[in-house]
Amino acid sequence: METTLEPTLSPQFSKLINRLNEVSDRKQMSVLHDHPWDLSPEGAWLKKRENLSIYGTEFYDLATEEERRLLSVYETGCWWHTFVIFENLVTEYYMKIINHESLAPFPAVIKYMHHFCREEITHALVFRKAMKHFSIAPFPVPDNLKDFYKDNAALADFPLKAVFLTIIIEWFAENNAMLDCNNDFVSPLARAVAVEHHKEEARHIEWGKSMIREFAERVPGFLEEAQEYTAPFMRNLLDMSTVNPETYARVGFSHPAFQDQERLFEAALFCENRDQINRRIMEPLLRFFVETTIYTPALHELWEAARFGPALEQVLARHNGRPDANDNLLDTPV
Amino acid sequence: METTLEPTLSPQFSKLINRLNEVSDRKQMSVLHDHPWDLSPEGAWLKKRENLSIYGTEFYDLATEEERRLLSVYETGCWWHTFVIFENLVTEYYMKIINHESLAPFPAVIKYMHHFCREEITHALVFRKAMKHFSIAPFPVPDNLKDFYKDNAALADFPLKAVFLTIIIEWFAENNAMLDCNNDFVSPLARAVAVEHHKEEARHIEWGKSMIREFAERVPGFLEEAQEYTAPFMRNLLDMSTVNPETYARVGFSHPAFQDQERLFEAALFCENRDQINRRIMEPLLRFFVETTIYTPALHELWEAARFGPALEQVLARHNGRPDANDNLLDTPV
Amino acid sequence: MATDISKPDTLLHSVDDVIASMPARFHPENCRDLVATYQWKLSQPDRTFHISIDKGTFRIHDGAHPDPSVSIESSEEVYLKLVNGQMKDVMAVVTGKLRVRGSISLAQKLNRIFI
Amino acid sequence: MATDISKPDTLLHSVDDVIASMPARFHPENCRDLVATYQWKLSQPDRTFHISIDKGTFRIHDGAHPDPSVSIESSEEVYLKLVNGQMKDVMAVVTGKLRVRGSISLAQKLNRIFI
Numbered sequence: 001m002e003t004t005l006e007p008t009l010s011p012q013f014s015k016l017i018n019r020l021n022e023v024s025d026r027k028q029m030s031v032l033h034d035h036p037w038d039l040s041p042e043g044a045w046l047k048k049r050e051n052l053s054i055y056g057t058e059f060y061d062l063a064t065e066e067e068r069r070l071l072s073v074y075e076t077g078c079w080w081h082t083f084v085i086f087e088n089l090v091t092e093y094y095m096k097i098i099n100h101e102s103l104a105p106f107p108a109v110i111k112y113m114h115h116f117c118r119e120e121i122t123h124a125l126v127f128r129k130a131m132k133h134f135s136i137a138p139f140p141v142p143d144n145l146k147d148f149y150k151d152n153a154a155l156a157d158f159p160l161k162a163v164f165l166t167i168i169i170e171w172f173a174e175n176n177a178m179l180d181c182n183n184d185f186v187s188p189l190a191r192a193v194a195v196e197h198h199k200e201e202a203r204h205i206e207w208g209k210s211m212i213r214e215f216a217e218r219v220p221g222f223l224e225e226a227q228e229y230t231a232p233f234m235r236n237l238l239d240m241s242t243v244n245p246e247t248y249a250r251v252g253f254s255h256p257a258f259q260d261q262e263r264l265f266e267a268a269l270f271c272e273n274r275d276q277i278n279r280r281i282m283e284p285l286l287r288f289f290v291e292t293t294i295y296t297p298a299l300h301e302l303w304e305a306a307r308f309g310p311a312l313e314q315v316l317a318r319h320n321g322r323p324d325a326n327d328n329l330l331d332t333p334v
Numbered sequence: 335m336e337t338t339l340e341p342t343l344s345p346q347f348s349k350l351i352n353r354l355n356e357v358s359d360r361k362q363m364s365v366l367h368d369h370p371w372d373l374s375p376e377g378a379w380l381k382k383r384e385n386l387s388i389y390g391t392e393f394y395d396l397a398t399e400e401e402r403r404l405l406s407v408y409e410t411g412c413w414w415h416t417f418v419i420f421e422n423l424v425t426e427y428y429m430k431i432i433n434h435e436s437l438a439p440f441p442a443v444i445k446y447m448h449h450f451c452r453e454e455i456t457h458a459l460v461f462r463k464a465m466k467h468f469s470i471a472p473f474p475v476p477d478n479l480k481d482f483y484k485d486n487a488a489l490a491d492f493p494l495k496a497v498f499l500t501i502i503i504e505w506f507a508e509n510n511a512m513l514d515c516n517n518d519f520v521s522p523l524a525r526a527v528a529v530e531h532h533k534e535e536a537r538h539i540e541w542g543k544s545m546i547r548e549f550a551e552r553v554p555g556f557l558e559e560a561q562e563y564t565a566p567f568m569r570n571l572l573d574m575s576t577v578n579p580e581t582y583a584r585v586g587f588s589h590p591a592f593q594d595q596e597r598l599f600e601a602a603l604f605c606e607n608r609d610q611i612n613r614r615i616m617e618p619l620l621r622f623f624v625e626t627t628i629y630t631p632a633l634h635e636l637w638e639a640a641r642f643g644p645a646l647e648q649v650l651a652r653h654n655g656r657p658d659a660n661d662n663l664l665d666t667p668v
Numbered sequence: 669m670a671t672d673i674s675k676p677d678t679l680l681h682s683v684d685d686v687i688a689s690m691p692a693r694f695h696p697e698n699c700r701d702l703v704a705t706y707q708w709k710l711s712q713p714d715r716t717f718h719i720s721i722d723k724g725t726f727r728i729h730d731g732a733h734p735d736p737s738v739s740i741e742s743s744e745e746v747y748l749k750l751v752n753g754q755m756k757d758v759m760a761v762v763t764g765k766l767r768v769r770g771s772i773s774l775a776q777k778l779n780r781i782f783i
Numbered sequence: 784m785a786t787d788i789s790k791p792d793t794l795l796h797s798v799d800d801v802i803a804s805m806p807a808r809f810h811p812e813n814c815r816d817l818v819a820t821y822q823w824k825l826s827q828p829d830r831t832f833h834i835s836i837d838k839g840t841f842r843i844h845d846g847a848h849p850d851p852s853v854s855i856e857s858s859e860e861v862y863l864k865l866v867n868g869q870m871k872d873v874m875a876v877v878t879g880k881l882r883v884r885g886s887i888s889l890a891q892k893l894n895r896i897f898i
Contacts, residue, residue, distance in 0.1 A: 025366050026455075031359050088433050091451070095426035104472070111462065117425070118455040122362075125448050128441070136437070144761050147769050229773040236772075239762050265759055300778065478876050481884050563888040570887075573877050599874055636891070 009106060013210050017108045020203050024115035029122045029200060031129065031248045035192040041134045046190040048183035049093040053243050056273030059264055062255040074247045075137030076190060079118035080127040080243065083197075085141045086169050087127075091147060093162035094120075112207060120199045128277065130193050139247075144241045148233060160215055164226060165233065167208025168285070172237060174201050175281040192210055209288060216292050226294045228302065234285070235306035238278055243268045279311050343440060347544050351442045356653050358449035363456045363534060365463065369526040375468045379403055380410035380524040382517035387577050390607030396589040408581045410524060411470030413511065416459040416479070416575065417531075419593060420503050421454040421461075423483060427496035428454075432636060444472055453534045464527050473581075479574045482567060494549055498560060499567065501542025502619070506571060508535050509615040550626050560628045562636065568619070569640035572612055577602045613645050620649045679752050683744060687728055690782060696724035698780040706778060707736035708725050712743045719783065738770040738778070740742055794867050798859060801866050802843055805897055811839035813895040821893060822851035827858045845875065852887055853885040855891070 009017070052071050054060045063071070094117050101278045103109050130137070140275055177194045180186075243265050248258065258264055268274065286308065289295040295303060295312065303312050343351070386405050388394045397405070428451050437443050465472070483499055511528045515519075550557045577599050582592065592598055602608065620642065623629040629637060629646065637646055680686045684782050707718035709732070719726055719734040742750070746765045749755035760766035768775050795801045814836050822833035824847070833848040834841050857865070861880045864870035874880035883890050 028362060028364065030362065048533055087427060092426060092429035095422060095429060099422050099426055107462070107466075107472075111459065114455050114459050114462075118452055118459070121448050121452040127443065127450070128448075132441075138441075142762070142764060143767055144764070147767065151770050151772075225773060229776070232682055232776040233772055234757075236761065239758055243762050245585065245763055247426070261763060262755075262759055265762055266756075269758065269762070305776075305779075326767075388835065477879060481882065482887055485885050559888060563886075563891070566885050566891040569873075570876065573873055578875050580876055595878060596870075596874055598793075598870075599877055603877070639891075639894075658892055 009109070010214070013214060014108065016206065016210055017112050020207055021108060021111050021115065022121065024112070024200075024204060029119065029126065029196055031122060031125050034196050035126065035130075035148045036189050037129075037133065039189045041068070044134065044187035044190070045072045046134065046183055046187055047072045047180035048185055050183075051180045051275070051277060053247075053268040053274070054264075056271045057267040059253075059257065059267055062257050063251075065254055067251050067253050070229070070251045071247070073134060073136065074250045075244075076180065078139045078192070078244055078247050079136065079173070079180075079241065080131055080136075081139040082145070084124045085126045086149065086166070086173075087124045087145060090162065090166040090170075093115045093166075097162075114205055116207065119204070121195055123200070126193060126197070130189070139244070142210055142240050142244060145238065148236055160219060160222060161225075163208065163211050164215065164222075167205060167212060168230070168234065169237065170201060170208065171205045171285060172234070172281060173241070174198060174205065175284065176241065179277065179280060199277055212294075216294070223293065227296055227299055228288060230294050231299075231302045231306040231308060234282070234308070238282070239269055242274060242278075258293060259314065279314070282308070282311055283315060286312055290315060312326060338662060344548070347548060348442065349506050350540065350544055351446050354541055355442060355446050355449065357537060358446070358453065358534075359553070359607055360459045363453065363460065364531055365456060367457050368530050369460065369464075370523050371449050371463075371467065373521065374521045375521075378468065378521035378524070379404070379406045379519055380468065380521055381406045381514035382519055384517075384607070385514045385611060387581075387602040387608070388598075391601040393587075393591065396591050397585075400585050401585050404622055406583070407470065408584045409578075410514065410583050411465055411468065412473045413507070413514075413575065414465055414470075414527070415473040418458045418461045419480060420457045420483065420497055420507075422494065424453045424500040424504075425454045425478075427500075429495070450538055450541065453538070455561060457531055457534070460527060460531070464523070465536055467523070473578070475667045478570065492558060493575070494553060495559075498544065498556075501539060501546060502564070502568065503571065504535060504542065505619060506541045507575070508532060508539065509618065510575065513614060537604060546628075547626060548630065550628070557627065561630055564628050565622060565633075565636045565640040565642060568616070568642070572616070573603055576608060576612075615649070616642070616645055617649060620646055623650065624649060630652070678759075680748065683710065683717075683747070686748070687717070690728065690735045691720075692725075694726055695781060695783050698779070698783075700724045701724075702774075702777065702781075703783075704737040704774050705733050705735075706737045707733050708747070709739060709741045710744045710747055711741075712745065714724060715744065726781075738768065738775045740775075741767040741769070787800040795863065798825065798832075798862070801863070802832070805834075805841075805843065808843055808897045810896060810898055814841075814892070815839045816891075817892065817896075819889050819892075820848050821889075822848050822854045823862070824854060824856045825859045825862055826856075827860065830859065841896075850852075851885060852889045853883065855890075856882040856884070 009156075031167060040142065049055060049068060049072065052060065053075060054063065054071065060068070095114050097103065098113055100111055103113070149169070174197075178198060181191045181194045216226070245261065248261075248264065292310075300312075301311075303309060383389060383402060386394065386402060387409060388397065388402075388405065394402070428447050431437065432447055437447070451593065483503070493644055508531075512532060515525045515528045550560070579595065582595075582598065620629070624646075634643075634646075637643060680689060700723060702721050703723060705718055705720050706721070706745045707716065716732045717728060717730050718735075718736055719728050742760065742765055746755065746760055750757055750760060750766070757766065761768070793805060799806065799830060815838060817836050818838060820833055821836070824831045831847045832845050833849075833851055834843050857875065857880055861870065861875055865872055865875060865881070872881065876883070879886050
């Protein structure tokens with residue numbers, strides 16, 4: 001799948017790139033000034049209770065209020081740390097793409113990739129700073145999650161899949177983060193972390209979607225591969241970012257029911273509340289997959305096996321062949 | 335040479351890292367605001383005439399004034415572009431080091447590496463912007479120069495050599511850039527590019543020197559290898575950054591003497607003026623090599639062969655076993 | 669993830685049982701164009717084997733392959749639970765009891781090859 | 784850079800001449816501990832050969848090595864000029880007429896091996 005784009009960009013893509021570059025030129029997130037770092041970490045909630053993994057399960061009632069709060073801290077911290085890991089990986093791969101020089105005929109694209117990487121690194125700095133602020137030690141990122149990305153994104157000299165998988169991860173993570181914090185109950189610092197991240201990340205997502213559309217049209221084999229691995233990849237992402245043994249261990253729930261790890265995980269992964277949240281997170285992505293034919297009815301079975309059947313049918317019922325103008329959760333109130 | 339540092343940092347190094355992180359946290363170079371981008375590119379000189387490669391040779395007199403000015407534009411542009419290439423490469427390798435996780439026990443080090451990469455990318459953006467401003471098309475970076483770095487820095491999963499070679503390149507390039515522009519004759523924009531770059535780069539150099547000292551002490555084989563390849567590497571760097579066939583071709587000198595490329599190159603590389611400039615650039619580096627025993631008398635022959643003999647003897651005569659407090663050209667007036 | 673080998677009619681009590689059951693569960697029509705190597709690296713006790721799929725045929729080999737397309741790692745206990753339908757693969761993955769390396773496309777083809 | 788093979792007493796007029804001169808110019812005492820492969824990839828006309836150094840011994844082979852320690856690339860004309868001392872290696876490098884890939888440490892050992 002090592003290849004280059006033909007040396008032309010569509011006028012729409014050029015226009016998008018120029019607009020993105022202008023905005024990134026104008027304002028760069030400050031590690032120091034853009035978040036209320038003076039707020040106390042004491043007693044803070046970092047995500048709303050309705051989005052705790054155990055909300056809507058019997059385990060929620062078995063947890064103390066302080067355990068729930070701690071869960072909100074560690075589940076968010078774990079997310080932040082996952083962001084850090086992926087932002088570091090994507091920066092390495094993007095720099096590799098720049099250094100490969102296949103994209104040299106497109107200076108505006110290179111420029112945006114530079115902005116992209118610079119912003120990713122700033123985000124990593126901010127997430128790490130936030131973790132330190134709330135005394136959250138680094139998490140061992142689930143091996144599976146990291147493996148999936150590394151094994152599938154880093155293979156080639158010119159890792160197109162890295163662009164694809166990254167945009168998927170970022171978009172998905174972004175939707176998740178925005179949903180988690182849109183509530184007054186949540187620490188204004190945690191919300192600022194999500195919102196400031198979102199401002200730059202929304203551009204990365206727009207860029208990524210456009211790149212994927214270009215790849216799907218121009219790069220032989222790209223679409224066919226994506227049609228096969230996207231569903232299981234998304235399912236892993238969704239499940240592994242919902243529950244994490246380490247997070248539960250750190251909270252140290254006192255009720256003995258939490259000892260039955262399998263029951264706890266199953267409750268969290270399969271409860272109705274999680275299903276609703278997952279649908280909201282996934283809906284814009286599924287719309288995009290349908291639009292780009294990364295989802296194709298011929299392979300519906302794969303999506304079914306990855307438990308996206310009902311959500312997809314909902315999207316397909318609404319989808320009339322036209323892409324949505326605003327298909328990430330930009331308008332989510334925060 | 336794949337290895338990790340022992341999980342302790344010297345108090346001096348920790349203190350340095352914390353100070354560097356603080357400064358990098360506080361202020362990040364803006365792509366938009368930190369340079370006088372409104373200045374006209376018309377008729378501008380981008381380096382002082384005394385530092386033109388042909389200054390002090392017969393070819394200087396054979397060139398027209400406009401050709402000299404153009405040479406100042408293209409020689410500086412070529413430098414800027416070389417910076418871009420190396421800054422892109424080092425960022426890929428540094429991110430690779432971060433992702434390798436060997437340095438995970440040192441969060442302050444990781445943090446500074448993040449800052450380092452973020453700043454490198456910003457510099458690349460600024461240099462590319464400056465090239466565009468002065469209508470300088472990208473240069474084909476000499477294959478040899480890029481090869482030396484790639485072949486020697488990128489080998490391992492955890493490329494320590496990348497840290498070493500990078501600091502060498504940056505330090506050297508930095509000295510060069512500062513010398514080139516410290517003159518009122520030079521465009522204030524070109525000077526701002528050098529000076530703003532210098533502010534962040536001086537920190538990178540401090541960091542790099544400390545890292546090299548740590549490596550030399552702790553990483554088996556690191557010092558022995560560096561003792562062998564540093565002299566020829568430096569020589570290549572120096573010569574290839576002084577003259578470039580593409581630069582001369584772009585100026586398009588009218589006098590027929592310029593057709594004899596070999597004579598032109600030889601004149602530029604071996605003239606007295608260049609020797610003086612090279613000595614000034616190299617002096618702080620040579621002092622550092624002596625202090626860290628990267629230069630060792632047992633291998634003096636290698637330095638001799640790389641034509642650093644006289645400069646080294648000068649440094650050795652002055653060097654009394656103590657490192658210089660300020661051994662880059664920080665104090666060069668600009 | 670679709671890495672488990674699905675639910676046999678009778679419980680399989682050992683890795684040898686599982687391997688012995690494979691020919692009967694193999695579906696060549698689902699790997700007519702496929703050339704790939706799947707490796708299982710089990711622990712407690714250690715046991716590594718790999719299966720080469722070559723356009724509708726398969727061979728089982730003891731030991732490790734130098735460069736498998738997919739490598740599946742778990743304890744023997746978890747592996748047998750997965751094979752016998754006593755544990756969901758998703759649970760094994762999220763709890764870190766099952767680790768899958770390599771191409772996710774190829775990994776998810778596995779449950780159509782051995783049904 | 785120290786990649787040229789130094790100045791013989793009589794001019795060498797072909798690559799075969801150079802290769803024939805190598806045994807006489809070989810200094811085993813300068814590569815007693817060295818195991819490395821140096822490759823020359825000449826053009827106009829194309830000619831590739833490589834030399835394996837193995838602890839004080841050397842062998843010349845026609846053709847390319849899959850993974851040479853150092854690879855030296857130039858035209859035949861430039862190569863002969865370098866060998867005959869009619870061109871400085873630094874000039875060949877800065878003008879892009881000589882390209883050296885691989886370990887710079889090993890590259891610079893070469894002029895002590897064949898003097």
